[in-house]
Amino acid sequence: MQASTLHRGRASRQSGASLLEVLVSVLILAIGLLGIAALQSITLKNTQSSSERTAAIIQSYAMLDMMRANRDAARAGSYDQGWLCEAPEDPAASRVAGDLDRWIAQLKQSMGDSACGRITCGAVSCEVGVRWDDSRGSEGDAALEIITETRL
Numbered sequence: 695m696q697a698s699t700l701h702r703g704r705a706s707r708q709s710g711a712s713l714l715e716v717l718v719s720v721l722i723l724a725i726g727l728l729g730i731a732a733l734q735s736i737t738l739k740n741t742q743s744s745s746e747r748t749a750a751i752i753q754s755y756a757m758l759d760m761m762r763a764n765r766d767a768a769r770a771g772s773y774d775q776g777w778l779c780e781a782p783e784d785p786a787a788s789r790v791a792g793d794l795d796r797w798i799a800q801l802k803q804s805m806g807d808s809a810c811g812r813i814t815c816g817a818v819s820c821e822v823g824v825r826w827d828d829s830r831g832s833e834g835d836a837a838l839e840i841i842t843e844t845r846l
Contacts, residue, residue: 739830747840749804750824754842756800757813757822760793765846768815777825779810801826808837819845 711719761768772790778798785795801809801824808827813820821843828838 742830743828746805746826746828747838750801750809750826750838750840751842753797753801753804753811754822754824754840757793757797757811758820758842758844760797761813761815761820762846764789764793768820768846769817771815773813773820774815775811775813777810777812777823815846819843 761773764772767773767790772788773794775794778794781795781798782791785792797811798809801811805824805826810825812823812825814823815821821841823839823841825837825839
């Protein structure tokens with residue numbers, strides 16, 4: 695009799711994980727994976743925003759380089775514009791109009807249709823501003839503006 699009692703005691707012991715333990719483990723794993731997915735989404739948004747900021751700086755320096763190539767017109771105020779969101783009506787009218795047309799086209803290509811540019815020149819220095827919709831970034835700003843200033 696002792697052998698059968700001994701055999702019954704061993705059979706009643708648990709030898710694996712219960713269904714409840716498995717469900718809790720799966721729940722914890724699912725919450726962790728959702729957290730990783732949310733982190734990845736935020737990272738992608740911030741990467742896009744950073745890329746647009748870099749493009750804005752590159753485009754502002756491109757405009758400043760065009761103005762340095764036409765320094766006399768820049769110092770005379772020919773490039774001065776308020777917020778310019780559309781290309782000039784006749785880009786072939788002058789070198790300044792052609793430069794502005796190329797600049798606005800490059801802004802829109804690299805940063806989207808909401809991109810606008812502004813130029814203000816003094817006697818020896820110019821300021822170039824770029825504004826665009828950055829609402830996809832994590833800060834949620836509807837518009838972001840970068841201003842670059844340099845001497846001509």
